[in-house]
Amino acid sequence: MPEFKRPHALADVTTHYCPGCTHGIVHRLVSEVIDEMGIEGDTVGICPVGCSVMAYDYFECDMIEAAHGRAPAVATGVKRANPDKFVFTYQGDGDLAAIGTAEIVHAATRGENITVIFINNTTYGMTGGQMAPTTLPGQITQTTPYGRNTSVEGFPVRVCEMLSQLSGVALAERVTVIDPKNINIAKKAIRKGFEFQKNKQGFSLIEVLSTCPTNWGKTPIEALQRVKDEMIPYYPLGVYKEGAVR
Amino acid sequence: MAEKSLMKGNEALAEAALRAGCKCFFGYPITPQTEISAYLSKRMPKVGGTFLQAESEVAAINMVYGCASSGIRCMTSSSSPGISLKTEGISYIAGADLPCVVINVQRGGPGLGGIQPSQADYWQVTHALGHGDFHALVFAPASVQEMVDTVTKAFDLSDEFRMPAVILADGLLGQMMEPVQFDDAEIKLSDASNKPWAANGHGNKRKHNIINSLYLQPDQLEDKVVERFKRYEKVKAEHSEAVADYCDDAETVVIAYGSTARLAKSAVEAARKSGIKAGIIRPVTLWPFPVKQIQKACENAKNVLVVEMSMGQMIDDVKLALNCSKPVEFYGRTGGIIPKPAEILAKIKEMGGKD
Amino acid sequence: MTNQILLAGFGGQGILFMGKLLAYFGLYDDKEVSWLPSYGPEMRGGTCNCSVCISDDPIGSPLVDEPNILIVMNTPSYDKFINSVTEGGIAIIDSSLIESKCDRTDISCFYVPATTLANENGLKGMANIILLGKLLKETGLTSPETVKKAMEKVIPPKRANLIETNLKAIELGMSQ
Known part of the structure; x- marks a missing residue:
């Protein structure tokens, strides 16, 4: 039996994440992959603006904090100057699919050889639960107090579906971390993303359906149930694109 | 070379x-x-x-x-x-x-x-x-x-x-x-x-480096900014730069930067030929602004003329540098019009003898 | 001594190229030089002009709006610039493209049917260089050696065969 212990790439600090938030699980999975591939010393992570803004303190690899939405551009700068290093971004839905739409689409279509970890929890967590580009129709948030009305606020963005249309994308996969089985699938997907990068195969994005118990007004258990009942039907899990670009 | x-x-x-x-x-x-x-x-x-x-x-x-x-x-x-x-x-x-x-x-x-x-x-x-x-x-x-x-x-x-x-x-x-x-x-x-x-990438040889501008604790942010x-x-103190010409005895000192300074220099040389004691100082660094160099160049001046391709922006820094010790006038064109040396010369002549 | 040269015509007539040659004449004669094109949307098929300064002293304004030498290759530019030539200056006019005649007596105007000459002498597209030849004849601006050296610099090696034809165009212009 292998011992359950903290991955080396995951810093031994207390995070600021709320109880029941799945950021911690995803951080751990990324760290495990970095450890298993033995690439901590060759990895540069880019964190976003949003709840994971301070993720630079939580990973032991070199880290860069980007402006809101710009992580894919920052990652491009690092990667172009250091093509042999591993570069990943860790972004939320507001960061990636609203203010940073241009940056993610163009990094993807360029086939930028980076790995993007995309946390979709259908809300802006850090600023207190406003409507996100991924907020579901009818979902109540601070800025959609009567529920997201698609005739006013439009429709949620399905990022994996959208990006899988682009030729530069080597991997677009949607996973979740609501139970051990899915956690294992998520880890495999993240590992695949880093392996694709290692083999210089192009852009990889792993979308993780995540929870925000605090802003959803739910207990951690209820929040996991919501992912299953409401999010997965709208954002089906699975591989949307897989295959080397180059 | x-x-x-x-x-x-x-x-x-x-x-x-x-x-x-x-x-x-x-x-x-x-x-x-x-x-x-x-x-x-x-x-x-x-x-x-x-x-x-x-x-x-x-x-x-x-x-x-x-x-x-x-x-x-x-x-x-x-x-x-x-x-x-x-x-x-x-x-x-x-x-x-x-x-x-x-x-x-x-x-x-x-x-x-x-x-x-x-x-x-x-x-x-x-x-x-x-x-x-x-x-x-x-x-x-x-x-x-x-x-x-x-x-x-x-x-x-x-x-x-x-x-x-x-x-x-x-x-x-x-x-x-x-x-x-x-x-x-x-x-x-x-x-x-x-x-x-x-x-x-730290290559497992050092602690991780973090590139960041976020400091949520005000005292930390203040320390960082200070x-x-x-x-x-x-x-x-060490890196402000300016080039001064004909300023030692100049009664009117022209201050201009970049391409405008070339035009202004032509005007100053024309002024010298017609007997007007004009000089020019050209800031090469705009930040840091060459305050001391400007003060020195304008020491003996009766007045100062700032020329820019704008409605007058650097003139604010010139006035601050001179601490209101000299009258500072402005000539500029904007919108993409390049001021002619002749126009600048006319302005220098108009200022001649004024104090 | 400063020559303030303005070259004007349509895009595609080689206005900027002519300017570049002139600037290299100055450079190789150890003068101070500057070259400034008009830029922007008017570059696309519209009028195009180019300022060249050749001087014994450092150049202040690279923008020539009162030339002592003007070469014009279309009527709109002729109309726009002919009155800006300074007293005692010269204007060289492609008379195969410009019908107007200048009535100013304080400048020297030379009418060269450069475009027609180019077409008749197997030098299509080199009307600009013929006009430049005329300029050299009327001003003695530089030596034949400098002209050759500048041509060799400005014409890329893979098109070196054009050096001879350009020099021919210069000669033709000088004979006008």
């Missing part, structure tokens, strides 16, 4: 950047700076560097942020409206204490404005290049050769003081050809070897 040849200001600057070791360039097309991108798209692949056309000015400056974070010399260039878009990234670069070079080949504004030469971004570049308490080094070359010479200096000082450097040119300098000369040294693109702070301003004081 290699043979002198004619080059456009934009192209000469681009070549000089390579020779200064700039390994990566991230840009976006906009007139009148596009030749910089076009030139580097041709040259970069041949010398082992990176040229990348970004999807936006915003992305370009953030690519610079990433590249600079990893300790590599890099540059972006744009023209006025594009610089407005870059200000977000420049503020983060300043906040994370990163070196980089940003070129602004100014055109008329506000808004889409025009594409002819202008100096209407002085306030932006020296006083408001983004949100927050910070400065960037600002150089204002006045000839194509000086575009070349300034680039190396900009990279070096930017590295030394870990702050962004801006070269403030304009459409005239960017588009004109003049003879330039490069030294024969072999091109050596930068690496991160002298930047222990760089986030380029430390940065101490560095700025050193820059101010």
